[in-house]
Amino acid sequence: MVKVTVDGIVVDVPPGSNVLQACEAAGKEVPRFCYHERLSVAGNCRMCLVEIEKAPPKPFASCAYPVNEGMVVHTDTPMVKKGRAGVMEFLLINHPLDCPICDQGGECDLQDQAVGYGRDSSRYTEAKRAVKDKDLGPLVKTVMTRCIQCTRCIRFSAEVAGTPELGATARGETMEVGTYVQKALTSELSGNLIDICPVGALTSKPYAFVARPWELKKTDSIDVLDAVGTNIRIDARGPEVLRVLPRLNEDVNEEWLADKGRFAIDGLKRRRLDSVWVKRDGKLQKAAWTDAFEAIDAKLKGVSGDRIGAIAGDLADAESMLALKELMAALGSANIDCRVDGAAIDASRRDFYTFNTSIAGIEEADAILIIGSNPRREAPLVNARILKRSRAGRLPVAVVGPAADLTYAAQNLGDGPAVLASLIDGTHPFAATLMAASKPMIIVGQGALRRADGAAVLAAAWKLAAEVGALSDTWHGFNMLHTAAARVGGLDLGFVPGKGGKDVGGMLGGGVDVLWLLGADALDTARIGANTFVIYQGHHGDAGAARADVILPGAAYTEKDGTYVNTEGRVQRGQRAIYPPGEAREDWKILRAFSGYTGKPLPYDTIEALRARLEAVNPVFARLDILPRFGCTDATGPAEAGAISGAPFVEAVPNYYQTDPISRASPTMAECTATYVAPIQAAAE
Amino acid sequence: MTEHAEPTAFAFDAESEAKITSILAKYPAGKQASAVLPLLDLAQRQMGRLTGSAWIPRVAMDTIAARLDMAPIRVYEVATFYFMFNMQPVGKYHLQLCTTTPCWLRGSDDVVATCRKVTGIKGWKETSADGLFTMTEVECVGACVNAPILQVNDDFFEDMDAESTEKLLEALKRGEYPKPGSVKGRQTSAPEGGPTTLTTLNFPAAE
Numbered sequence: 022m023v024k025v026t027v028d029g030i031v032v033d034v035p036p037g038s039n040v041l042q043a044c045e046a047a048g049k050e051v052p053r054f055c056y057h058e059r060l061s062v063a064g065n066c067r068m069c070l071v072e073i074e075k076a077p078p079k080p081f082a083s084c085a086y087p088v089n090e091g092m093v094v095h096t097d098t099p100m101v102k103k104g105r106a107g108v109m110e111f112l113l114i115n116h117p118l119d120c121p122i123c124d125q126g127g128e129c130d131l132q133d134q135a136v137g138y139g140r141d142s143s144r145y146t147e148a149k150r151a152v153k154d155k156d157l158g159p160l161v162k163t164v165m166t167r168c169i170q171c172t173r174c175i176r177f178s179a180e181v182a183g184t185p186e187l188g189a190t191a192r193g194e195t196m197e198v199g200t201y202v203q204k205a206l207t208s209e210l211s212g213n214l215i216d217i218c219p220v221g222a223l224t225s226k227p228y229a230f231v232a233r234p235w236e237l238k239k240t241d242s243i244d245v246l247d248a249v250g251t252n253i254r255i256d257a258r259g260p261e262v263l264r265v266l267p268r269l270n271e272d273v274n275e276e277w278l279a280d281k282g283r284f285a286i287d288g289l290k291r292r293r294l295d296s297v298w299v300k301r302d303g304k305l306q307k308a309a310w311t312d313a314f315e316a317i318d319a320k321l322k323g324v325s326g327d328r329i330g331a332i333a334g335d336l337a338d339a340e341s342m343l344a345l346k347e348l349m350a351a352l353g354s355a356n357i358d359c360r361v362d363g364a365a366i367d368a369s370r371r372d373f374y375t376f377n378t379s380i381a382g383i384e385e386a387d388a389i390l391i392i393g394s395n396p397r398r399e400a401p402l403v404n405a406r407i408l409k410r411s412r413a414g415r416l417p418v419a420v421v422g423p424a425a426d427l428t429y430a431a432q433n434l435g436d437g438p439a440v441l442a443s444l445i446d447g448t449h450p451f452a453a454t455l456m457a458a459s460k461p462m463i464i465v466g467q468g469a470l471r472r473a474d475g476a477a478v479l480a481a482a483w484k485l486a487a488e489v490g491a492l493s494d495t496w497h498g499f500n501m502l503h504t505a506a507a508r509v510g511g512l513d514l515g516f517v518p519g520k521g522g523k524d525v526g527g528m529l530g531g532g533v534d535v536l537w538l539l540g541a542d543a544l545d546t547a548r549i550g551a552n553t554f555v556i557y558q559g560h561h562g563d564a565g566a567a568r569a570d571v572i573l574p575g576a577a578y579t580e581k582d583g584t585y586v587n588t589e590g591r592v593q594r595g596q597r598a599i600y601p602p603g604e605a606r607e608d609w610k611i612l613r614a615f616s617g618y619t620g621k622p623l624p625y626d627t628i629e630a631l632r633a634r635l636e637a638v639n640p641v642f643a644r645l646d647i648l649p650r651f652g653c654t655d656a657t658g659p660a661e662a663g664a665i666s667g668a669p670f671v672e673a674v675p676n677y678y679q680t681d682p683i684s685r686a687s688p689t690m691a692e693c694t695a696t697y698v699a700p701i702q703a704a705a706e
Numbered sequence: 707m708t709e710h711a712e713p714t715a716f717a718f719d720a721e722s723e724a725k726i727t728s729i730l731a732k733y734p735a736g737k738q739a740s741a742v743l744p745l746l747d748l749a750q751r752q753m754g755r756l757t758g759s760a761w762i763p764r765v766a767m768d769t770i771a772a773r774l775d776m777a778p779i780r781v782y783e784v785a786t787f788y789f790m791f792n793m794q795p796v797g798k799y800h801l802q803l804c805t806t807t808p809c810w811l812r813g814s815d816d817v818v819a820t821c822r823k824v825t826g827i828k829g830w831k832e833t834s835a836d837g838l839f840t841m842t843e844v845e846c847v848g849a850c851v852n853a854p855i856l857q858v859n860d861d862f863f864e865d866m867d868a869e870s871t872e873k874l875l876e877a878l879k880r881g882e883y884p885k886p887g888s889v890k891g892r893q894t895s896a897p898e899g900g901p902t903t904l905t906t907l908n909f910p911a912a913e
Contacts, residue, residue, distance in 0.1 A: 179777070185779055187779065189783055190786040191786045191787065200779065202764065202782075
């Protein structure tokens with residue numbers, strides 16, 4: 022450690038730190054625009070000036086100056102104050118005074134620091150420069166005249182997003198930040214540019230002119246539009262969710278948020294199920310809750326338990342899945358399944374279906390094999406972590422599956438599972454790479470499991486992990502990457518067929534007479550038997566609701582307290598930001614109410630009681646937010662089932678922007694689809 | 707930036723390729739991005755050689771990016787930073803007029819006015835109707851002793867005034883290419899009309 026004195030406070034900082042970090046360690050605020058702790062140091066805004074004793078008598082940019090033993094730093098001398106005021110005056114020379122119409126107003130670094138470190142008035146009377154706005158696609162709005170050229174966005178897109186498309190062209194007075202070729206950013210993380218931009222140059226296009234930050238009620242929650250479990254903050258005003266921002270969680274999302282989680286929220290206001298519908302004379306009609314319960318109850322009366330089934334969808338919270346599971350048990354049914362897409366997941370052991378290395382653990386890995394997954398589309402923040410690790414150097418990555426641009430160098434070993442056999446027996450060259458690695462990772466995606474030979478692929482992947490030494494006492498290198506926020510929670514609480522129960526495939530095609538869909542839309546509803554009575558409980562009029570006989574309007578993730586388990590197996594809780602619209606209710610309450618109506622009341626009346634039950638069913642639900650790292654204690658793999666076919670893997674997420682009822686209802690996501698996905702699909706045809 | 711037509715394809719020809727091989731050999735493996743400046747220069751010269759207009763179209767920058775394993779934007783950044791790379795088509799003769807203080811004091815305004823009169827060009831970065839000339843205002847080109855300077859493509863024409871400028875441009879129009887250097891016949895930056903100091907010393911004759 023290096024001893025540094027900042028304004029008389031002695032702090033110890035790790036060698037290689039910069040002076041700015043030392044000042045922060047001493048609790049001294051240092052203004053900055055270009056410096057960002059997750060990006061490389063640019064040192065070009067000059068706002069973080071400090072004075073250093075026994076160094077040349079001039080102000081130093083603290084972000085770009087390394088600490089030395091015994092260094093004495095001052096952040097409050099007249100020289101520092103004058104220097105910062107001068108820098109601020111220069112920055113404001115070309116910055117427009119349009120704060121009243123700027124979306125960054127109220128949460129603008131430049132605004133705040135101008136108050137804190139600037140002069141009270143400008144001495145500049147000449148004409149200001151103006152810069153043409155750039156079109157960066159449907160998500161990021163630009164007002165480039167406001168740009169102070171800190172280059173954070175340029176560094177972010179190259180270093181974190183892995184899509185180096187932004188740059189600073191020309192120079193001096195004519196320097197501009199942009200793509201130069203006027204194209205939409207192709208990153209799934211482009212929304213983070215809005216957060217890191219210290220001024221109002223990059224703002225949210227859908228949120229433009231919508232609200233001021235001080236009008237918003239802020240609620241901490243969890244993103245459910247992929248399985249990463251990104252920590253988010255929901256900003257709402259009245260009955261409307263206006264925006265979603267990431268919260269800091271070093272272990273999961275650092276401080277980033279993928280675009281779908283950020284921008285799909287306008288889908289929460291469209292195609293909503295806000296009243297109860299019951300099919301009468303072949304037509305869905307609005308009804309009261311009691312009418313719906315009566316209709317379901319009447320139908321259930323004449324049906325035996327083994328002809329009733331339930332499927333839990335991709336966005337369901339653990340509480341409502343448990344309530345549905347226990348309702349089904351009370352009705353005498355073991356036909357329950359949460360693997361809507363029919364993925365061959367072995368739920369018998371937790372490490373068969375979780376991302377055991379953990380997302381933060383990716384940074385320790387020294388070789389990665391991805392099987393049947395495109396993490397860039399399935400979990401952009403997991404992909405960003407792999408990129409982060411890859412940029413640190415010496416990380417061989419190989420992919421078995423469709424060729425894709427993952428933003429880092431990845432060798433493609435073939436598009437189908439045929440190559441797995443040669444990897445397992447060690448004859449494939451990449452097997453030697455995995456063997457040589459001390460912390461190899463195998464990532465299995467849903468694309469590898471949603472197929473007839475899914476179970477065999479899963480078994481082969483585990484076997485490969487065992488063969489290459491990825492399963493040791495201290496390192497668990499077998500990882501399953503999920504795409505649905507509900508999946509791991511559902512598997513944890515046992516939302517899988519009980520003894521003699523039918524799975525999704527068995528329930529479809531007339532396998533059951535009554536089918537309860539808890540937000541399950543990701544299945545082919547045409548396969549549901551013609552005579553099956555379908556109850557759809559959910560929040561959007563999507564595929565499931567279209568086939569339903571009774572619709573029970575539920576709450577979206579922003580409208581209920583819910584527990585979600587991310588792909589790592591991390592249990593996290595989201596909180597209600599707004600109330601569900603119209604007649605809609607929180608899902609577990611609907612199930613609890615119906616259980617009472619049908620005379621088999623579930624034994625919990627409050628969410629606390631339900632959560633206590635959840636912990637009783639599986640103790641992992643008691644371990645909130647933290648995820649202990651563990652090695653593999655039992656290398657026995659999932660049961661082998663059948664042979665592996667030569668068929669190529671199909672991408673689990675063909676269109677990143679539309680994967681669930683919320684994003685399918687979102688106009689912003691539809692625009693992204695038209696901008697990014699449609700041209701590619703058209704070119705492929 | 708004015709609108710202009712961008713070609714749809716660009717490839718280095720054999721002459722450029724031969725040079726690329728020797729340029730790339732200068733840099734260690736993995737550091738080939740260092741060759742971006744010489745390659746941009748090559749592309750501009752090749753365009754001048756083949757089309758008569760020495761500029762760098764976007765496809766050429768994309769070609770260089772692919773060749774050097776760089777993101778295209780990194781090449782755009784470098785190319786737009788340097789004034790010597792033309793991002794839009796220029797005339798056969800690129801008139802680069804220095805108007806920085808020494809040249810200005812020595813009469814660069816006359817040179818500029820004469821260029822405008824002879825070529826009919828009104829603004830900077832514009833090309834004459836006959837496609838022969840483009841006028842660009844440049845900062846100090848580092849030949850102040852021979853100010854004012856009119857740089858035509860790679861060559862400096864020095865000690866210019868209105869008359870010599872007109873003569874030079876007319877000659878270029880006729881397809882001639884006068885000898886570069888001082889139009890007053892000075893030997894590099896030596897005094898006009900021969901040495902004025904150290905005249906009494908008797909140096910041994912140069913071999």
